[in-house]
Structures are given as structure tokens and as C-alpha cells.
Amino acid sequence: MDFRTEIAAALSASAKTPAAELCAMLETPPNPEMGDYALPCFKLAKSMKKAPSAIAAQLKSESVFPGFVSRAEAAGGYLNFFIDRAVFVREALLPVLALGASFGSSNEGNGRAVCIDYSSINIAKPFHIGHLSSTVIGHALYNIFNFLGYKAVGINHLGDWGTQFGKLIVAFRRWGSKEEIENGGVRAMLEIYARFHDEAEQDDSLNDEARAAFKAIEDGDPDALALFDWFRALTLKEVQRVYDLLGVTFDSYAGESFYNDKMQPVVDELLEKGLLELDDGASVVRFPEEDNMPPCLILRSDGATLYATRDIAAAFYRKAAYDFAKSLYVVAYQQNLHFRQVFRVIELMGRPWAKDLVHVAFGMVSTADGTLSTRKGKVVFLEDVLKESIEKTRAIMMEKSPDLAGMDRIAKEVGVGALVFSTLSAARIKDIVFDWDRALNFEGETGPYCQYTHARCCSLLARAEYDPAAEVDYSLITDPESVEVARLLHAFPAAVKAACEKYEPFIITRFVVDLAQAFNRFYLAHRILGEPRNVQNARLALTACARRVIATGLTLLGIAAPEKM
RNA sequence: GCGCCUGUAGCUCAGCAGGAUAGAGCAACGGCCUUCUAAGCCGUAGGUCCCGGGUUCGAAUCCCUGCAGGCGCGCCA
Numbered sequence: 205m206d207f208r209t210e211i212a213a214a215l216s217a218s219a220k221t222p223a224a225e226l227c228a229m230l231e232t233p234p235n236p237e238m239g240d241y242a243l244p245c246f247k248l249a250k251s252m253k254k255a256p257s258a259i260a261a262q263l264k265s266e267s268v269f270p271g272f273v274s275r276a277e278a279a280g281g282y283l284n285f286f287i288d289r290a291v292f293v294r295e296a297l298l299p300v301l302a303l304g305a306s307f308g309s310s311n312e313g314n315g316r317a318v319c320i321d322y323s324s325i326n327i328a329k330p331f332h333i334g335h336l337s338s339t340v341i342g343h344a345l346y347n348i349f350n351f352l353g354y355k356a357v358g359i360n361h362l363g364d365w366g367t368q369f370g371k372l373i374v375a376f377r378r379w380g381s382k383e384e385i386e387n388g389g390v391r392a393m394l395e396i397y398a399r400f401h402d403e404a405e406q407d408d409s410l411n412d413e414a415r416a417a418f419k420a421i422e423d424g425d426p427d428a429l430a431l432f433d434w435f436r437a438l439t440l441k442e443v444q445r446v447y448d449l450l451g452v453t454f455d456s457y458a459g460e461s462f463y464n465d466k467m468q469p470v471v472d473e474l475l476e477k478g479l480l481e482l483d484d485g486a487s488v489v490r491f492p493e494e495d496n497m498p499p500c501l502i503l504r505s506d507g508a509t510l511y512a513t514r515d516i517a518a519a520f521y522r523k524a525a526y527d528f529a530k531s532l533y534v535v536a537y538q539q540n541l542h543f544r545q546v547f548r549v550i551e552l553m554g555r556p557w558a559k560d561l562v563h564v565a566f567g568m569v570s571t572a573d574g575t576l577s578t579r580k581g582k583v584v585f586l587e588d589v590l591k592e593s594i595e596k597t598r599a600i601m602m603e604k605s606p607d608l609a610g611m612d613r614i615a616k617e618v619g620v621g622a623l624v625f626s627t628l629s630a631a632r633i634k635d636i637v638f639d640w641d642r643a644l645n646f647e648g649e650t651g652p653y654c655q656y657t658h659a660r661c662c663s664l665l666a667r668a669e670y671d672p673a674a675e676v677d678y679s680l681i682t683d684p685e686s687v688e689v690a691r692l693l694h695a696f697p698a699a700v701k702a703a704c705e706k707y708e709p710f711i712i713t714r715f716v717v718d719l720a721q722a723f724n725r726f727y728l729a730h731r732i733l734g735e736p737r738n739v740q741n742a743r744l745a746l747t748a749c750a751r752r753v754i755a756t757g758l759t760l761l762g763i764a765a766p767e768k769m
Numbered sequence: 770g771c772g773c774c775u776g777u778a779g780c781u782c783a784g785c786a787g788g789a790u791a792g793a794g795c796a797a798c799g800g801c802c803u804u805c806u807a808a809g810c811c812g813u814a815g816g817u818c819c820c821g822g823g824u825u826c827g828a829a830u831c832c833c834u835g836c837a838g839g840c841g842c843g844c845c846a
Contacts, residue, residue, distance in 0.1 A: 510844070634781095714793095
């Protein structure tokens with residue numbers, strides 16, 4: 205039952221306005237005491253040639269409202285509607301009880317593919333906190349799109365090409381040892397890479413050597429290629445530990461090197477369509493005046509391809525391979541111009557699906573003592589942060605619940621969840637200054653708080669031996685705290701939809717916090733266990749629904765919902 | 770210089786297809802565990818919604834001008 209639609213239909217005749225229009229006008233009053241829905245009558249003043257307050261009174265007296273409207277009240281220029289609380293609570297809880305884990309999901313995607321390019325780490329470089337945003341935003345969107353009936357395709361667009369690999373090979377041949385790299389992983393690679401830069405400042409011939417080494421990779425020289433593959437494999441093995449902790453997966457690891465043989469057709473087509481122009485020896489695509497963008501560089505003056513060339517080729521490949529309905533790029537906003545250019549070039553090439561390419565931009569991550577910089581050694585490894593968070597969680601658990609079974613697993617779920625949750629708690633465009641104390645705060649609007657509330661629900665349901673089949677008397681949970689929980693449950697599907705449409709996982713994060721807060725208020729205000737049978741049953745049903753939706757929300761965000769903690 | 774983004778409580782952020790007294794959390798202070806998980810709950814205090822114009826019955830929200838900060842602007846990715 206949709207309350208809004210029915211209220212709007214009831215008003216339509218008296219207001220002489222289409223129901224759909226009235227439905228869009230209906231809003232939620234700022235305070236529940238003012239009603240559940242409100243119609244502001246100001247806009248009707250012109251067409252009805254009356255004062256808003258008079259309109260509200262007239263609509264009230266002339267309309268016949270559905271039975272679930274217990275009261276309609278004109279207040280100022282508003283007409284407020286009060287829904288029968290037992291009906292409202294029942295309508296809110298029934299779908300959750302009936303659908304369980306699929307409550308909030310839908311089939312609107314109809315199986316269409318949505319490519320999501322996220323995380324996209326660089327080979328032989330550290331996986332640091334700067335990569336956390338892309339990784340967890342992308343992963344959450346992956347879950348959300350699947351939940352709404354799409355077929356998400358997770359793509360880790362690896363940074364596995366470029367002259368830096370020539371440098372690394374030279375550095376390794378001069379100063380590296382197989383054993384050190386094997387044991388030290390990316391940190392050891394960074395060390396010899398840094399040494400290369402130091403020594404190359406004195407001896408420029410090293411740079412020539414590096415260029416030659418990279419050329420050797422390109423030409424398929426077996427020795428160079430073997431080293432390159434080795435660096436790649438070692439890095440992937442190392443980052444896999446972090447992905448395992450985060451529970452993040454990918455369907456494709458096709459990175460930059462994958463597109464090496466796929467760029468020529470793009471260049472050919474650009475030439476053929478007369479889009480390519482020579483400028484200072486480089487080949488560029490110029491944009492129409494109204495685009496107000498600098499040209500997009502396609503080929504360097506030495507004929508080498510560039511970042512944009514590769515991304516255009518990648519977009520073509522993904523369209524052909526997956527026939528996506530949308531293709532998302534979860535990449536920091538620094539690359540705003542780059543993606544505007546790439547998308548526009550594809551549009552100029554006559555591909556209507558260019559409109560389905562979306563840059564899901566997010567803010568910069570920095571540390572208080574300066575921006576992240578691999579060179580300056582200020583880099584904070586993601587794995588270190590995750591481990592620290594897990595350790596802190598374990599310490600808290602040792603204090604609060606030392607006998608809990610499965611401590612290791614729970615400490616991992618809570619410690620990791622805290623970081624994921626905090627990364628997903630603000631609009632993605634906001635910059636983040638990484639702060640250990642804030643990242644490891646487990647109180648207030650945090651992941652552990654929501655997980656704790658979930659565990660609290662589980663504990664109640666287990667103690668009461670809750671029977672989902674027991675009949676529920678909804679008239680027993682019409683107190684303000686219960687109704688507030690019900691109101692949020694009712695709003696969950698819309699929150700998921702909004703998160704998907706806006707590519708904003710934080711909408712779900714906030715929703716889960718709100719629900720957890722509402723449940724905790726309910727919990728503190730009302731006893732559940734040991735109440736009369738029918739009261740206990742009704743409150744347990746509410747608890748079961750809250751637990752279910754908190755768990756679903758957390759799962760969508762990529763966060764575990766342990767039953768005990 | 771040009772373009773994009775951000776500016777709301779001491780701090781971190783919601784609210785911004787205009788609506789009724791601007792909301793949370795953290796930090797501070799004061800309460801609540803001999804009954805359901807205190808990683809919790811309640812209360813107190815804290816705001817020129819960056820400034821100035823405009824549109825509107827009504828602006829934190831829309832438009833314009835400024836200011837401050839971030840990012841970007843050809844052969845890196």
C-alpha cells in the first residue's frame with residue numbers, strides 16, 4: 205500500500221489538480237507530532253484563488269480520505285495527515301518479515317550489465333590509504349547495483365604499464381636480489397626504485413638504460429618480460445591479502461597492458477573521421493567551442509599512446525565485451541577533466557553510449573602532515589591501518605567480552621568494518637584528512653556502533669527464542685519509538701534506490717546509523733523480554749525487522765554484521 | 770588567468786529537484802548498569818548556514834557578484 209498515492213487521489217477532486225502532481229507535492233513534516241504526511245497549499249493559492257490556510261481547510265472538509273488516515277488537520281498553509289499507527293507499522297513490517305534478506309532489492313536492472321572500474325592499483329607501488337576510497341566506494345556500488353537487479357562487473361584497471369617498469373628492472377639488475385624482493389614485496393621494490401631515482405640524478409645514463417629496458421618489455425624480450433611478470437605477480441599476491449580482509453573481489457584485472465594492442469583501431473578511426481589534428485607534433489582531438497575544454501592528447505610527438513588513448517580503447521572494449529547499460533569510473537576528482545575529455549571524444553566518434561559513461565568522482569585523501577607521497581615516505585600502507593584497527597578491536601573485546609567464541613573473526617569484521625564505514629560516511633566528493641584517532645573511533649556514528657546494535661538485536665532474538673511465524677498484534681507497537689523504527693524500515697528501499705541513482709553509498713551508511721539510533725532508543729525505552737506474550741512478540745518482530753535491515757544495509761556497504769561482539 | 774569542486778556548531782558531517790522551530794556524531798559538562806550487550810541511552814551548552822545582492826508567499830537550498838580553500842589546465846597516469 206502506498207499511503208502517498210492514495211492520499212493524493214483522495215485530494216484530487218477538491219484541489220482540482222491531478223493526483224500525480226499532488227503526490228509529488230506531499231512531504232514529510234519536520235516533526236512526527238505534526239503528522240506523517242503534509243500537503244503545503246501555497247502553490248495551490250494561485251489556481252484556487254484562495255489563501256493557503258483556507259485551501260487546507262477546504263480540502264479537509266471536501267475530501268473523503270482512505271480509512272488509514274486517522275486524522276487530517278489544517279495547520280497554517282499545510283494540511284497534515286496522520287496515518288493510523290497500527291496500519292502504518294503493519295505496512296512497514298510486513299514486507300521485511302516476508303522478504304527477509306531481499307527486502308529493499310528490486311529487479312529494475314533487469315540483468316543489464318554495469319561496469320565498475322574501481323581500486324585500480326599500480327603494480328610495484330604501495331596499496332595505501334589513498335586507495336581505500338575507490339576500493340570501498342566501488343565495492344559498495346557493485347553490491348548495490350547487483351541488489352537492484354543489475355549484473356555488476358568489477359574491474360581492477362591495473363596500472364601495469366609505463367617507463368617506471370624499465371626503471372625497476374634496471375634497479376633490480378643492479379642492486380636487487382631475488383630473495384629480498386620475494387620476501388620484502390612492494391616495500392623492497394620501492395626501496396630499489398627510490399635508489400634508482402637517487403642515483404639517476406648523478407648518472408643520467410641510467411635513464412637511458414631504463415628506457416631501453418622498458419622497450420625490451422614492449423618488444424617481448426623474454427628476460428625483461430619475465431621480470432615484469434614477476435613484479436606483477438608479487439604485487440597482486442600482496443594486495444590480495446588486503447582485498448581478502450576487505451572482502452573485495454573483481455571480475456576482471458584487465459589493466460593498462462591489456463589494452464596495448466587495442467589502441468591502434470581507435471587511432472585509425474579518429475584519423476578516418478578527421479578528428480585528429482597535429483599540434484606541435486602531437487596528435488590531439490579538439491573540442492567544439494561550447495565544450496570549453498582544452499584538446500585531448502591522443503599521441504605524443506614520438507607517436508606513443510597516452511592515458512586518454514588507453515581509456516578510450518578500454519571503454520570500447522568494455523562496451524563490446526559486456527554491452528553495459530552504464531560504465532562507472534570510481535576515480536578521484538583530480539581526473540575530472542580527463543574523463544570529460546575521454547567521454548566527449550567517444551561521443552564525437554559517434555557512439556551514443558558515451559552518455560552511459562560516468563565518472564564517479566571522490567575527494568582527496570591526505571594526512572595531516574601533508575598529502576600522500578610515495579617519494580617522501582609519508583605513505584600509510586592500507587594493510588597496516590587495517591591491522592591496527594583489528595588489533596584495537598581485539599583489545600576492546602578482551603576487555604568487554606573476553607570469553608567470546610570466534611574472537612579472531614569478529615575482531616577482523618569489526619576492525620575492518622570501522623574503516624570501511626568511516627570511508628563511506630560522507631558524500632564521496634568530500635576530501636578526507638586521514639586521522640588515526642578518528643579512523644579508530646568506535647563510538648557514535650561508526651561501523652562498530654551499527655554492528656553493536658545488530659548484535660544486540662541478535663542477542664534479544666536468541667534469548668527469546670523468537671518465532672518468526674508467531675502472529676503479531678501491530679497495535680501493541682504504536683508508541684513513538686516503535687513507530688520511528690517502522691518509519692525508517694519503510695524508507696529503506698527508497699534509500700537504496702537513491703544511493704544507486706546518485707552513486708552515493710553514504711546514503712545507505714547514514715540510513716543504517718539512523719536506524720541503529722532509532723532502535724537503540726526503542727530498546728532503552730521499552731522492555732522486550734519478560735513482557736506479556738503478545739507485547740513481547742510484537743516487539744520481537746520489530747527487533748527482527750531492525751536486525752534484518754541493519755544487516756542488509758551493512759552487507760551492501762561491504763561490512764560484516766556479526767551476531768555477537 | 771580560465772574551468773570544475775567545496776564552504777552549515779570548536780572538530781567531522783547530514784539537510785540543498787525551495788517549505789513549518791537548521792539536525793547528528795566527536796570533543797566538554799551533568800545524569801543512567803543488583804532485569805534484555807554501557808561499543809549503549811538521556812540531558813546541558815554550542816550556529817551571522819562564508820559575505821553581499823536578486824527571484825519567491827517562503828531561501829542553508831535556486832540565480833548573480835565577491836571572498837576563502839582544494840583540484841585541474843599537451844606530450845605522466
